[in-house]
Amino acid sequence: MKNNLLFIAFIFVYHFLFWQELPGLNLVLFGLAAIILHYVQNGFKSDDKLQFLFAGCHLLSIVGLLTLHSNASFLVFFLTFISYLGYLKFPQSSAWEGFFSGIYNFIGFGKRGLFPERIFPEGQKRPATILYTKLAIVPILILIIYVGVFSAGNSIFRDLNSSIFGRFFSFFENISWAHFFFILLGAAIVRWFFQKSDTSFFSLNKDSSLMRLRGKQTRHKLTMGLKHEYISALILFVLLNVLFAVVNFIDIRWVWFQFYVPAHFSLKEFVHDGVGFLILSLLMSMGLVLFYFRKNLNFYPNSALLKKLGYLWLIQNGILAISVVIRTSYYIDFHGLASKRIGLLVFLAMVFTGLVSLFIKIAFQKNGSFIIRVNSAFALILFSLCSVVNWDKMIAKVNLHHAVAHEIDVDNYLQLNPRVYPYLFENLDKIEMQINRHNNNEVRWIDYEDIESFKEALVHQSHKYLQEREAVSDFASWTWADAKTENALKAILN
Numbered sequence: 064m065k066n067n068l069l070f071i072a073f074i075f076v077y078h079f080l081f082w083q084e085l086p087g088l089n090l091v092l093f094g095l096a097a098i099i100l101h102y103v104q105n106g107f108k109s110d111d112k113l114q115f116l117f118a119g120c121h122l123l124s125i126v127g128l129l130t131l132h133s134n135a136s137f138l139v140f141f142l143t144f145i146s147y148l149g150y151l152k153f154p155q156s157s158a159w160e161g162f163f164s165g166i167y168n169f170i171g172f173g174k175r176g177l178f179p180e181r182i183f184p185e186g187q188k189r190p191a192t193i194l195y196t197k198l199a200i201v202p203i204l205i206l207i208i209y210v211g212v213f214s215a216g217n218s219i220f221r222d223l224n225s226s227i228f229g230r231f232f233s234f235f236e237n238i239s240w241a242h243f244f245f246i247l248l249g250a251a252i253v254r255w256f257f258q259k260s261d262t263s264f265f266s267l268n269k270d271s272s273l274m275r276l277r278g279k280q281t282r283h284k285l286t287m288g289l290k291h292e293y294i295s296a297l298i299l300f301v302l303l304n305v306l307f308a309v310v311n312f313i314d315i316r317w318v319w320f321q322f323y324v325p326a327h328f329s330l331k332e333f334v335h336d337g338v339g340f341l342i343l344s345l346l347m348s349m350g351l352v353l354f355y356f357r358k359n360l361n362f363y364p365n366s367a368l369l370k371k372l373g374y375l376w377l378i379q380n381g382i383l384a385i386s387v388v389i390r391t392s393y394y395i396d397f398h399g400l401a402s403k404r405i406g407l408l409v410f411l412a413m414v415f416t417g418l419v420s421l422f423i424k425i426a427f428q429k430n431g432s433f434i435i436r437v438n439s440a441f442a443l444i445l446f447s448l449c450s451v452v453n454w455d456k457m458i459a460k461v462n463l464h465h466a467v468a469h470e471i472d473v474d475n476y477l478q479l480n481p482r483v484y485p486y487l488f489e490n491l492d493k494i495e496m497q498i499n500r501h502n503n504n505e506v507r508w509i510d511y512e513d514i515e516s517f518k519e520a521l522v523h524q525s526h527k528y529l530q531e532r533e534a535v536s537d538f539a540s541w542t543w544a545d546a547k548t549e550n551a552l553k554a555i556l557n
Contacts, residue, residue: 069100070257077249080539082242085531086137089539091125094144097256101151111154116440117147117161120447127450132544133480139450145169146443152258156269156432159439169255267432293369296355300372303348307379314386322393341387345414348380352421353431373425377418384414399462399471405454409445416441455480463493469500473509477520481528482544485551487521525552 076096080089108114121143127136146158149165214221352373388411391404420437423429459479462471473494476487487494495514501507511517532540532549 066257070253073100073253073256074246074249077253078246081249082245084535085540086128087132087540087542087545088129090140091128094121094125094140097148098151100256101148105151113154113156114147114150116443117143117150117158120443121147123447124450127447127452129542130544131451131453131480132482132542133450133453133455135452135454136450139446143443143447148256156267157436157439158443159435160267162439168258169251267435268430269432292355293366297369297372299351299355300369300376303351304372304376304379307376307383311379311382311386315382318386318389322389341383342410342414345380345384345387348376349417349421352377352425353434356425357431370425374422377422377425381415381418384411384418387411395461397467397470399465399467400458401472401475402454402458405458409449412445413438413442453482455483456486459483459486459490463490463497468497469504471497471501473497473501473511473517477517477524481524482548484521484525484528485548485555488555491518522556525556529553529556 073096077093080093121140124136124140124143127133128140142162145165146162149163149168150158150161152168153161153164155161155164356373388408391407395404417434417438420434424434459476462476465471476483476494479487491514494517498509498511498514498517501509502512511520529549529552532545
C-alpha cells in the first residue's frame with residue numbers, strides 16, 4: 064500500500080513539474096527522484112563499478128542541460144538517464160544493454176499491472192463491480208466504434224443517436240484530451256520507476272574472449288570447412304586490400320596534398336557524396352571483420368597471414384577515415400561550421416574507436432560482446448562530454464570570424480539555439496559584412512539581402528523566445544542558460 068501511495072504522489076509531482084512547462088530543472092529533479100527511489104528500495108551496491116560510469120555520464124548531462132540547454136544536452140540527458148536507470152533495474156555489462164533494457168521495460172514487455180503493488184491481497188476476492196467493469200471495457204469500446212460507423216452511414220440513426228446519447232457525448236467534448244494523455248504518459252513513466260525489471264532486451268556474453276566451438280562433425284570435416292573458409296577470407300582480404308590501396312593512394316595524393324577547387328567545382332557535392340560512400344564503406348568493413356573473425360577461424364593454425372591482412376585492412380580503413388576528416392575540414396574552411404559537420408566528426412571519433420577495438424579483437428581473440436561493450440561505453444562517455452560543449456556558440460563564433468565571408472550561410476544563424484541570440488546582436492556588424500559580401504556572388508543562396516531584414520527576423524525570434532519563457536514558471540522550467548539569455552535579451556530589446 065505504501066508503494067501505491069508513493070506512486071500516486073509521484074504522478075502529482077510529475078503534473079506539478081511538467082504540465083504546461085518547458086524542460087529544465089523539472090527534468091533534473093524528477094530524474095534524480097527516480098534514481099533515489101531505486102536506491103532507497105534496493106540499496107546501494109558500492110562494489111558495482113559500472114554504475115559509477117553511468118552516474119558520471121548522467122551528471123555531465125545534467126550540467127550540460129542546466130548550463131547550455133541545447134538540443135544535444137537535452138537528448139544526451141535522456142540517453143544517460145534511460146541507460147543509468149535501465150542498468151540499475153537490470154545490471155548487465157554494457158551501456159548498450161542498459162539503454163535498450165530500459166526502453167524495453169518501459170514499453171511494458173515485463174509482467175506488471177497499473178499499480179506497483181496489489182490493491183487487493185493475493186487470494187482475496189475482488190468486488191463484483193470491479194470485475195464486471197474490467198470485463199465490460201472491451202465490449203463497450205467495440206460498441207462505441209459501431210455506433211460511430213452507423214451514425215456516419217445512416218442519417219436517421221444519427222439523429223436518434225444524437226437525441227439519446229447527446230448529453231453523454233457532450234460530456235466528452237469538454238474533456239481536455241491533451242491533459243488526459245499527459246497524465247496517462249506520466250503514469251506510464253512513474254510506473255516504470257517502480258517496476259522491478261526482470262526482463263532483458265538481450266544479454267551480452269560477460270566473457271570477452273572467444274571460445275573455440277566444437278561441433279559433432281569429424282575432425283577431418285571440421286578442418287576442411289575451416290580451410291575453405293580460410294581460403295575464402297584470404298582471397299577476399301587480398302582483393303579488398305588492393306582495392307583500398309588504390310583508393311587511399313588517390314586520396315592521399317589528391318585530397319591530402321594536392322587538393323584545389325577548380326572552376327565550377329561543387330565542393331558541397333564533393334564532400335557530401337564522397338563522405339556518404341566512405342562512411343558506408345567503413346561500416347561494411349567493420350561488419351566483414353566481425354563476420355570472418357567471429358568463430359573458429361581465429362584458432363586456425365595457419366591464420367597468421369589472414370590476421371596480417373586484417374590488420375592492414377583496418378589500417379587502410381583508418382586512412383580512409385582520415386580522408387573523410389580532411390574532406391570535412393576543406394568544407395569547413397570554405398563554407399564554415401554547422402551542426403551536421405560537428406555530428407560527422409563525432410561519428411568519425413566513434414569509427415576510429417571501433418577500428419582500434421577490432422584491431423584488439425583480432426590480436427587478442429576477443430568476441431563480439433567485447434566490441435559492443437567497449438564501443439557503447441566510449442559512445443556514452445563521448446556523448447556526455449559533448450553535452451557540456453556549447454556547440455551553437457562555437458558555430459556562431461567560427462562562422463562570424465570566418466575568412467571566406469561571402470560563403471557563410473547567414474540564414475543558419477537564426478536556426479541556432481536562442482541562447483546564442485545575444486551574441487548575434489553583439490556581432491551584427493560582422494553579419495552585415497557577410498551579407499554584403501554574399502550579395503556580390505554570381506549566385507545568391509541566402510534569404511536575407513540586408514542587415515535590416517536579418518535584424519528584424521532576429522528581434523522577432525527573440526520576442527517569441529521571451530514570450531515562451533514568460534508563459535512558464537521560474538522554477539520548474541528554470542535553467543541557468545535561459546535565465547542568463549532572458550536577462551541579456553531584455554536589456555538589448557528594451
